[in-house]
Amino acid sequence: MSNNGTALYEFSDFRLDVPERLLLRKGKRVSLSEKAFQTLCVLVEQAPHLVTKNDLMSKVWPDTIVEENNLDKSVSALRQALGDRKGKARFIETVRGHGYRFVPKVRCINSEERSTDNGKSQIDFPVQKNHTRNTVLVASVFLILVVAAILFAPLKRESQQNTGTSGIQSVAVMPFVNLSNDNDQDYFADGLAEDILNALAKNPKLRVVTRNSAFGFKGTNEDLSAIGKKLDVANILSGSVRKDARQLRITAKLVRVADGSQVWSETYDREVKDVFEIQSDVATQIATALQAKFSPSQKKRMEKNPTVSITAYDYYLKGREYYIRRHKEDNERSIQLFQKALEVDPNFALAYTGLADAYHKRSYLFGLPESWLDESIKACQKAIAIDPDLPEAYEVLSKGYESKRNIAKSVEAAQKALVLNPNSSNAMGMYSLYLTETGKLVEALELAKKVVALSPTDSWSYYNLGSIYMELNDLTQAKSWSKRSLELQPDFTFPVYLLAMISLIQGNVAEARDFAGKVVAIDPSTLNLALVGRVELYAGNYDKAEEQYRKAHLPMGAKWIRHWMQYSFALLKMGRIEDATKILERSKKTIHEVEILSRSDLYNLAAISAMEGNKPEAYLWLQKSIDAGNLCYHTMINDPLFETLHDETRFREMMKKLENRLAEMRKSAASKIVSD
Numbered sequence: 001m002s003n004n005g006t007a008l009y010e011f012s013d014f015r016l017d018v019p020e021r022l023l024l025r026k027g028k029r030v031s032l033s034e035k036a037f038q039t040l041c042v043l044v045e046q047a048p049h050l051v052t053k054n055d056l057m058s059k060v061w062p063d064t065i066v067e068e069n070n071l072d073k074s075v076s077a078l079r080q081a082l083g084d085r086k087g088k089a090r091f092i093e094t095v096r097g098h099g100y101r102f103v104p105k106v107r108c109i110n111s112e113e114r115s116t117d118n119g120k121s122q123i124d125f126p127v128q129k130n131h132t133r134n135t136v137l138v139a140s141v142f143l144i145l146v147v148a149a150i151l152f153a154p155l156k157r158e159s160q161q162n163t164g165t166s167g168i169q170s171v172a173v174m175p176f177v178n179l180s181n182d183n184d185q186d187y188f189a190d191g192l193a194e195d196i197l198n199a200l201a202k203n204p205k206l207r208v209v210t211r212n213s214a215f216g217f218k219g220t221n222e223d224l225s226a227i228g229k230k231l232d233v234a235n236i237l238s239g240s241v242r243k244d245a246r247q248l249r250i251t252a253k254l255v256r257v258a259d260g261s262q263v264w265s266e267t268y269d270r271e272v273k274d275v276f277e278i279q280s281d282v283a284t285q286i287a288t289a290l291q292a293k294f295s296p297s298q299k300k301r302m303e304k305n306p307t308v309s310i311t312a313y314d315y316y317l318k319g320r321e322y323y324i325r326r327h328k329e330d331n332e333r334s335i336q337l338f339q340k341a342l343e344v345d346p347n348f349a350l351a352y353t354g355l356a357d358a359y360h361k362r363s364y365l366f367g368l369p370e371s372w373l374d375e376s377i378k379a380c381q382k383a384i385a386i387d388p389d390l391p392e393a394y395e396v397l398s399k400g401y402e403s404k405r406n407i408a409k410s411v412e413a414a415q416k417a418l419v420l421n422p423n424s425s426n427a428m429g430m431y432s433l434y435l436t437e438t439g440k441l442v443e444a445l446e447l448a449k450k451v452v453a454l455s456p457t458d459s460w461s462y463y464n465l466g467s468i469y470m471e472l473n474d475l476t477q478a479k480s481w482s483k484r485s486l487e488l489q490p491d492f493t494f495p496v497y498l499l500a501m502i503s504l505i506q507g508n509v510a511e512a513r514d515f516a517g518k519v520v521a522i523d524p525s526t527l528n529l530a531l532v533g534r535v536e537l538y539a540g541n542y543d544k545a546e547e548q549y550r551k552a553h554l555p556m557g558a559k560w561i562r563h564w565m566q567y568s569f570a571l572l573k574m575g576r577i578e579d580a581t582k583i584l585e586r587s588k589k590t591i592h593e594v595e596i597l598s599r600s601d602l603y604n605l606a607a608i609s610a611m612e613g614n615k616p617e618a619y620l621w622l623q624k625s626i627d628a629g630n631l632c633y634h635t636m637i638n639d640p641l642f643e644t645l646h647d648e649t650r651f652r653e654m655m656k657k658l659e660n661r662l663a664e665m666r667k668s669a670a671s672k673i674v675s676d
Contacts (some may be wrong), residue, residue: 012104043101051099053068171235172214176250217457250268306349326491327523350383353392356376360400401413414428425455459488466479467498500512529551533545537569618642
């Protein structure tokens with residue numbers, strides 16, 4: 001872009017700070033994707049003059065092949081953020097057939113004014129106090145030891161748990177039945193039960209089944225004993241909620257699965273404002289009944305109210321209800337509700353965590369720019385600054401850093417989450433991803449099975465196992481676990497994606513094409529449309545592959561480089577050398593802008609070198625990727641991007657060595673299963 005890097009602009013109620021990449025409205029940050037922000041900068045700089053679409057696209061997407069609808073999306077996002085209403089262009093005017101004009105009067109603040117500006121562009125975030133280096137070192141060592149004890153303690157079967165030999169009691173918290181006159185209050189009953197579950201999960205003396213598994217039985221009318229056996233738990237907490245205006249009636253009971261006897265029960269007739277006290281009391285009573293009392297510090301933390309406002313809490317629960325759905329429009333609605341909660345209570349740490357989770361999903365699941373990962377991390381940091389002992393915030397922070405390929409910080413956040421919540425299947429899942437990424441597949445498999453024990457009916461935990469088996473080059477197990485994941489949730493796209501890749505590896509293009517079609521039918525996202533392109537690429541249908549990649553509207557960013565390279569390979573095969581070369585150069589530049597090169601980045605550099613005919617560099621980068629933990633044998637031997645290497649002795653020897661290494665890992669994993 002050609003904007004002045006020192007520019008600071010004001011218009012209407014807004015302030016645009018270019019070097020700080022901030023748009024503020026009355027001092028509050030307005031979230032924008034990177035491309036929407038760049039589009040705004042160009043429009044504001046040239047206001048009130050017309051800016052043509054070609055001019056905008058050349059400045060916002062330099063050296064990148066994009067279609068016009070990318071610009072349309074950025075302008076639409078801008079209008080929504082600025083508050084433009086349909087038919088009333090207060091900020092961005094469309095000049096049909098030409099481009100856009102920025103309407104309001106713009107004031108440019110010069111350097112002298114900026115120096116005396118008293119920090120109006122700054123956003124104040126509470127920060128934690130710094131500790132000395134020695135304190136951090138001691139804390140880090142302690143953290144690692146605690147997490148190791150949590151993660152790799154042997155898994156005990158329920159029969160052992162019930163005899164008391166393991167010292168661990170197990171419990172599942174079922175969704176509470178909504179007895180209110182308003183059926184729309186289901187979210188409140190579910191949210192109340194989930195928060196009791198979360199409180200119990202922080203007790204290391206309990207094994208608490210995850211929400212996804214327990215709540216999967218909602219509305220089934222299945223016998224509690226049968227549910228207990230399916231979830232492999234000794235105890236079940238169930239209850240009901242009646243909420244009318246300001247009054248709340250909650251009934252809860254704890255039942256022993258083995259004989260159906262009632263261990264504990266209580267009825268609470270209180271005001272809605274007392275909901276946090278009720279949740280805390282229920283969790284305390286359950287732990288006591290199961291001889292797993294909370295420590296004084298745990299009890300103190302549990303009794304701390306998450307928010308001062310019941311209205312904010314209500315918005316938060318509604319936001320969670322929308323978030324757990326797997327559709328883009330629901331995720332956007334959850335963001336709006338979390339933001340409303342924060343408008344009511346700006347110090348509501350859980351609402352920041354919910355917002356961070358939804359921001360992460362925007363990029364990770366729905367293909368929006370990677371700048372949303374940065375927004376997710378910032379929201380997590382705000383939550384942690386407010387409440388440093390909030391495990392949910394560290395869970396989401398771990399996901400954000402993992403998606404940004406900062407493995408060290410991802411692991412650190414996951415470890416912190418596990419110390420605060422030993423039953424966090426999300427943090428365990430992130431840790432298993434780390435182990436997988438670094439090539440520790442046997443340990444990853446062991447931990448993934450522990451996640452299944454906590455989430456026995458959660459489709460993601462089975463998919464995760466399938467992914468690890470695929471990396472172990474055990475395609476039979478990978479396919480089996482993927483299918484089990486689909487049985488639990490037929491509209492979950494990830495296992496279908498995995499099955500498509502397995503079919504490609506096995507040379508069954510027709511089956512892979514069928515799976516890819518199912519994925520797109522469920523969710524026509526950028527990632528899934530790119531899968532269709534990949535199938536056609538492997539089949540040698542380069543025209544069709546190019547068409548699918550073009551339809552996918554691939555965003556730039558290191559996460560999407562593999563797809564861009566496959567796109568460029570199709571272009572090379574079609575004879576469009578100039579377009580392909582431009583993409584490869586842009587891809588290399590994007591990778592080298594990454595602070596820490598991941599195993600995927602190294603693999604991508606190897607593929608680019610192979611496509612450019614630089615075989616020595618290709619082997620160098622490929623070995624570095626393997627050394628970094630990339631053991632995806634099946635990907636390497638089938639990837640068309642390495643076709644210039646596939647018939648070479650050096651490549652075959654490298655792959656044989658990797659295949660032998662994986663065989664030893666499979667043998668080790670099998671021996672662990674026998675010993676268990």
